[in-house]
Every structure is written in C-alpha cells, then in structure tokens.
Amino acid sequence: MSNVPAYAAATAKSRLAPFSIERRAPGPKDVAIEILYCGVCHSDVHQTRDEWGGAIFPMVPGHEITGRVTAVGGQVTKFRPGDFAGVGVLVDSCRKCGNCREGLEQFCDKEAVQTYNSRDKAGAVMYGGYSKSIVVDEAFVLKIRHPEAQLAGVAPLLCAGITTYSPLRRWGAGPGKKVGVVGLGGLGHMGLKLAHAMGAEVVQFTTSKNKVEDARRLGADAVVLSSDAGAMQAQHRSFDFILDTAAANHDINALLGLLKRDGTLALVGVPSTPYTVAAGPLIMGRRSLAGSAIGGLAETQEMLDYCAAHKIVSDIEMTPIQAVNEAYERVVRGDVKYRFVIDLASLS
Ligand code: NAP
Ligand code: ZN
Ligand code: ZN
Numbered sequence: 101m102s103n104v105p106a107y108a109a110a111t112a113k114s115r116l117a118p119f120s121i122e123r124r125a126p127g128p129k130d131v132a133i134e135i136l137y138c139g140v141c142h143s144d145v146h147q148t149r150d151e152w153g154g155a156i157f158p159m160v161p162g163h164e165i166t167g168r169v170t171a172v173g174g175q176v177t178k179f180r181p182g183d184f185a186g187v188g189v190l191v192d193s194c195r196k197c198g199n200c201r202e203g204l205e206q207f208c209d210k211e212a213v214q215t216y217n218s219r220d221k222a223g224a225v226m227y228g229g230y231s232k233s234i235v236v237d238e239a240f241v242l243k244i245r246h247p248e249a250q251l252a253g254v255a256p257l258l259c260a261g262i263t264t265y266s267p268l269r270r271w272g273a274g275p276g277k278k279v280g281v282v283g284l285g286g287l288g289h290m291g292l293k294l295a296h297a298m299g300a301e302v303v304q305f306t307t308s309k310n311k312v313e314d315a316r317r318l319g320a321d322a323v324v325l326s327s328d329a330g331a332m333q334a335q336h337r338s339f340d341f342i343l344d345t346a347a348a349n350h351d352i353n354a355l356l357g358l359l360k361r362d363g364t365l366a367l368v369g370v371p372s373t374p375y376t377v378a379a380g381p382l383i384m385g386r387r388s389l390a391g392s393a394i395g396g397l398a399e400t401q402e403m404l405d406y407c408a409a410h411k412i413v414s415d416i417e418m419t420p421i422q423a424v425n426e427a428y429e430r431v432v433r434g435d436v437k438y439r440f441v442i443d444l445a446s447l448s
Contacts, residue, residue, distance in 0.1 A: 101125060105447050106231035107421050108158040112150035115425045121160060121227045123235050128173040131241045133185050138229035139164030139256040139414070140440035141286060142347045143370070145428050147217045151372040156217050162229025162442070163189045163215040164258045166244060166251045176238045184251060186242040186404065187234060188258035189394050191215050191226065195239075203396040230421060232447055242401055245408040253413030256286060256439040257404060259394065260414065264291035264343060265403040266395035267366045268298060271341040275299040280335075280342035282326075282355065284311045284318075285431075287345035287368060289415060289438035292318050295343075297410050303335065305355075308434055318415070326350075332358070337385070339363050349373050356381035356389065364388040414439045420446035 101122045108119035126132045144161035146152055165187040169179045179185060192213035193205040205212050213220050216228030228234075246254050264287055273279045279300040281291040288304070295302045296319030303322045304315040315323040324331045335358045342355055342365045349371040356365055356378075364387070367375075382389060395403065407413065415438045419427050427440040 102233075104232050106160045106227060107424060107447070108160045108227075108230075109148040110158050112148070112155060112157070116148065116161075116230070116428075119158060119160065121231060123233055126171050126173045126235050128175040129237050129239070130173045130235050131169055131176060131179050131185060131238050132171040132233065132235050133165070133167040133187065133241070134170050134233050135165055135167040135229055135231060135444045137166045137252040137255040138162040138442045138444060139259065139286070139416075140419075140424065140427050140431060140442065141256075141259050142431055143259070145431055146347075146370065146372065148428075152370065156219070156225055159217055160227035160230050161216050162231070163187070164255045164260070164441075165215070165229035165234065166255045166258070167233075167444075170233070172238070178238050178243065179241060184244040184248065186244050186254065186258050187215060187229070187236050187240065188242065188262060188400055189214055190397070191236050191240045192220060203398040205396045206393045230424065230442060232444060240397060242397070242404055245405060246413065250413050252418060252441045252443070253416050254404070254407075255441050256290065256414035256416065257407055258400070260286040260290045260439060261294070261407060262395040262400045262403050263287055263368050263392070264345070265294050265406070266399055267343055267368065267392035268295050268300075268341075269399075270392065271364050271366060273298045273300040273341060277301070277340045278303070278338055280305060280339050280355070280358065282342060282344040283346040283369065284308065284315055284438065285345060285347065285434060285436070286414070286439040289318055291343050291345060292320055293412055296320070297412060303339070311437075314437065326354075337361075341366070343368065345369050347371065349375060352389070353378045353381050356387055359385060359387045361385045362387065364390050366390040366392050368392050414441075416441045418443050422446060
C-alpha cells in the first residue's frame with residue numbers, strides 16, 4: 101500500500117479538493133503507473149455531481165489517463181518500467197461471460213469494474229486519474245505508440261476517442277457514407293476527426309456559432325447550426341449515420357428526420373433526463389435509434405494504434421489540478437476547445 105495525493109469530491113455538492121488515497125502494492129499481473137495527464141470528461145462532471153444517481157463518495161474522478169510505468173508484477177509480459185501506458189474507463193471485468201470473451205468488456209454480464217465510482221471484485225472503492233499514480237491489471241492497460249510529446253493529447257483518446265471510434269466502425273463510417281456528428285465537445289471533436297479520417301463525408305451539428313470555423317478546420321465538410329431551421333431542413337433524409345454526443349437533453353426527433361431510409365442515430369451522450377421519442381420519424385424510413393458505450397480493450401488498443409498511425413490526438417487545453425473546479429464550470433458551459441487535460445505535475 102502507498103499513500104497517493106489526489107483530488108476528490110466529498111459529496112455531490114462539494115468542489116473537488118485535495119485528498120489522499122491508498123493504492124495497492126502491484127500484484128503479479130499488475131502495472132503501476134505514474135499518472136502524467138488525465139482528461140476531464142463530461143462524465144466526470146455528471147458523476148461527481150451525482151447526476152446519474154448511485155454515486156460513491158468521496159469520489160476521485162478521471163478515466164482518460166496517460167502515464168509512465170514505474171513497476172510491474174512478476175507475471176506481466178506487455179509492459180516494462182519506463183514504458184508509456186494508458187488507462188481508460190475500465191480496470192477489470194469478469195473475463196468469463198460471453199461479452200467479455202468477445203472483447204466487449206464494457207457490456208460484461210457481471211458489470212465491469214470502472215476506473216472510479218465503482219467497486220472492485222473485493223468491494224473496494226475505485227479511485228480514478230485525478231491522482232499521482234494508479235495500479236491496474238495489465239489486461240486493462242493500453243500501449244501508447246504516439247511520440248512522448250503527445251502524451252497529453254493522447255489522454256482523451258482513452259474515453260472520448262474510443263467512445264466515438266467504436267460506433268463509427270460499427271455503423272460503417274467510410275468512403276461513400278454521409279455521417280453527422282452532434283455536439284462539438286470532447287467526444288464530438290474526436291468523432292469529427294475520426295469520421296473524416298475514415299473517409300466519410302462529415303457534417304458537424306453545433307449549438308455554438310463560435311465553433312463553426314473550428315469544425316471546418318477539424319475536418320467537417322459542412323457545419324449546421326442546429327438552431328437554423330432552414331439549414332436543418334436542407335439536410336433532410338440525407339444521412340447514413342448520425343452520432344449524437346450532446347451532454348444535455350435536446351430534440352432527437354429532428355435528428356431522426358435527417359436520416360435516410362434505414363439510417364441510424366446512435367446516442368453516446370448521457371443527459372440526466374430521458375429523451376422524448378416520436379414514433380413517426382422512426383417508422384417513416386424504418387430508421388433506428390441506437391446507443392453505444394466506450395469500447396472493449398482490444399478495440400481501444402486498435403483505436404490508439406489507428407490514431408498513432410494517422411497522427412490524431414485531441415485538441416486540448418492544459419490545466420493545473422488546482423483549477424479543475426473552474427474547468428468543470430467551463431465544460432458545463434460548452435466553453436472548452438475541446439478537452440481539458442490535467443497536468444498531474446501540478447499535484448504534490
Ligand atoms: P462536452 O465536452 O461537454 O461536449 C458536449 C457537447 O454537447 C457540448 O460541447 C455542446 O456542443 C453540446 N451540447 C451541450 N448542451 C447541449 C444542448 N442542450 N443541446 C445540444 N447540444 C448540446 O462533453 P463530452 O465529454 O464530449 O461528453 C458528452 C456526453 O457523452 C456526456 O453526457 C458524457 O457523459 C457522455 N459520455 C458517454 C460515453 C459513453 O460511453 N456512451 C463516454 C463518455 C462520455 P456544441 O457547443 O457544439 O453544441
Ligand atoms: Zn469519459
Ligand atoms: Zn464479463
């Protein structure tokens with residue numbers, strides 16, 4: 101056991117504040133990682149404020165982790181001290197159920213162990229990446245093949261990257277396909293970059309006028325302000341696939357109407373209130389409304405390798421951990437281009 105500095109929310113109403121946690125000594129299959137960078141996902145905000153219910157406090161958030169391996173257990177084969185490594189949303193699962201065996205650990209029948217706001221198989225509370233170090237079984241640690249200078253920009257790939265890569269792959273984003281991305285935030289800007297890299301025609305939907313130029317720079321073939329009824333109408337019945345990353349409730353029926361026959365709208369955003377779905381736009385055009393959750397470990401590694409090969413990282417704004425509460429406020433306002441990443445060198 102070792103004591104490790106961290107930042108935690110004591111209750112759903114608390115600001116994040118300095119906190120001390122214990123990390124286990126590495127077991128035979130464990131990798132100990134000095135955390136260098138951790139992205140600030142909107143899920144961190146939802147969970148520390150208990151917007152989804154069932155939150156475990158005190159909570160140390162953070163599931164977009166990159167760092168340096170400091171020690172490995174005797175049976176570890178994939179990592180050596182000094183390697184760079186990543187940890188995302190999952191740190192364990194049953195590894196036996198059908199979903200785990202298919203590499204879809206995020207859908208583990210016994211519920212996967214998440215990096216924070218979760219308990220391990222022994223019932224211990226898990227603490228995330230807003231801390232100096234973490235110990236994780238090597239089966240849930242990712243290899244990073246980007247250059248060292250990009251480690252901060254790689255951190256958001258561990259959640260925002262895989263959460264957009266997985267549905268884009270599943271629903272066949274690529275040449276000849278027209279793909280919409282809703283919301284230009286942490287997830288959305290990764291979805292835009294990835295869909296563009298995969299060769300799809302990409303239309304970015306945003307509620308923010310000040311993001312239109314950026315969306316083009318990030319690879320959008322067209323940008324639609326969702327408040328512009330005429331621009332929305334012009335996209336009617338034209339999409340094969342729309343990926344909806346919005347973090348707050350909005351009109352998804354209008355988006356369903358933009359799909360071609362048999363098109364799919366996949367939700368990855370998790371607002372705290374339920375959507376209202378009209379049957380009409382689903383029936384007329386045999387359209388599908390779907391969802392997607394992060395990705396399994398093998399696909400997460402595939403995504404990281406794809407991003408390294410295509411020189412893709414997140415656009416980030418670095419922040420010291422002492423300013424994380426202000427970063428949260430700006431995330432809620434949609435005022436970040438496009439992911440805050442905490443520099444853990446600021447924590448001692
Ligand atoms: P984010 O950086 O805050 O981006 C969300 C974007 O949604 C905002 O930038 C904004 O984009 C748009 N938006 C906000 N309010 C809106 C509204 N009322 N109507 C329409 N659009 C709105 O958040 P994120 O980190 O990308 O996360 C997005 C959501 O995905 C969160 O709910 C998060 O919990 C969830 N999530 C899910 C998974 C999963 O596995 N399914 C994984 C990670 C995160 P514009 O300014 O461009 O409109
Ligand atoms: Zn996340
Ligand atoms: Zn399982």
